[in-house]
Amino acid sequence: MQNLRILPAASGLSRALPLREITACDPCAVRSLNLCAAMPDYELARLAAIAVPIEVRAGRTFIFEADPATHFYNVTSGTAKLFKLLSDGRRIITGFAEPGDFLGLAGTQNYGFSAEAMRGMRLCRYSRASLKELLGEFPLLSARLLEIASAELLAAHEQMMLLGRKLARERLASFIISRFALRSRHAEEVRLPMSRRDLADYLGLSIETVCRTVTRLTTDGIIALPSANRIRILDLEALHLAASGQ
Amino acid sequence: MQNLRILPAASGLSRALPLREITACDPCAVRSLNLCAAMPDYELARLAAIAVPIEVRAGRTFIFEADPATHFYNVTSGTAKLFKLLSDGRRIITGFAEPGDFLGLAGTQNYGFSAEAMRGMRLCRYSRASLKELLGEFPLLSARLLEIASAELLAAHEQMMLLGRKLARERLASFIISRFALRSRHAEEVRLPMSRRDLADYLGLSIETVCRTVTRLTTDGIIALPSANRIRILDLEALHLAASGQ
């Protein structure tokens, strides 16, 4: 836990006036899957009051699988990879957490995954205890959390299909399509903020297979690679076909 | 939806006295992962009031992937398999729902999976609308649902590791161990209520590989097969080693 650096402003912030705190939450309100989305001002203020903004440097692990689940997080900026390890080092990346995403839902007392910042990150941290307290007070908050958990469950099941039944080419194409769906600007371009190794561990493949499959999609004229981690979609229809194995 | 048969008693039950309804819920209170567990009597009665007991015959599908998510279910007896299909028939079983399990959490407006009864089942059905109403009233209920969703998420992530990174032998051993953990009586025996095909689709393998792997665990003296769907664990330690690939 020494990887975390509490911002100097943290303790002060958590005692500031409600309005001030809502402002502190503003950067969070980026995505629909957000804890704060559709939350009345008063509740949002109470939520902000227990939030501690923290900063994590690139490469640092800030949630450790099997550690006591003491905190929840809301990503403000940067991206984290969430992963599980086997004793021999095999790894599966269960997901990526991006700005607006909520992090740290734990069914048990302990975390079921680790989280590592892929680049410098800012997060809002909530202690499990204080969030639980708010949960009892604000039904909207628990409803929101339930929505988030349900959405994640849906995504997890989709990924189980990908991992258990899809071919490498289908996995890659499915992944590119899902990234395309939540792209920010550039209409036809998908950014991959993760390395080939991360991609491999997310798709249940080896690095080499990821490379080769990307190359094949390129030579097939379905995508183009302006650089290793930018993908330009040349033929979206063909990509959809590739994703479903036809 | 014509697969469902509403029990004759259903409409009557939903208007009976609270105490009567709590009794109707009794068979549900079997497992910790239960919607009704740790629920005060009054809330439980309200929950029971909106529950409609239904019966599904073996082999019938009662939740259809992509259909509007109109209902939630609580399994009273029997087992269901939850699965997703690809257009060409490939299937992944995302889980099995057994007595006490809650069913139908949907992140979106539509179900993300199908559910089929593996044997005759009894379920309590709740309409999405009426349960949502109760959610606002009883914070404990949403807290419970959140717990359930979180636990399922944990299991889904574990399964992602299994599907993405484990060898066939490790998958089988892991599966047997997890079944062993929630076995009912017979100390060293695990029952498999599913066919080899279901097992294959749950573990992301082919039927043949499941068979061969079970056989190999048997010839290795780790398990014994009194019958095709009963597994006697002869060497639990070796099974754990097999599950972690050593």
Next chain:
DNA sequence: CGTAACTTTGATCTCGATCAAGGCTTGTGG
């Protein structure tokens, strides 16, 4: 500019899929 890490490509191997064929169980009707 040099080095270290990452990506890509090639050669080979292997685990598990697929194809094929028996064996076993279960249920039904004679």
Next chain:
DNA sequence: CCACAAGCCTTGATCGAGATCAAAGTTACG
């Protein structure tokens, strides 16, 4: 109670997608 059919389950032979091993090309960065 047996015969038979229809599913299951199991085992064998072969194949192939993707892993692994190996090495070269590229990028990032001090």
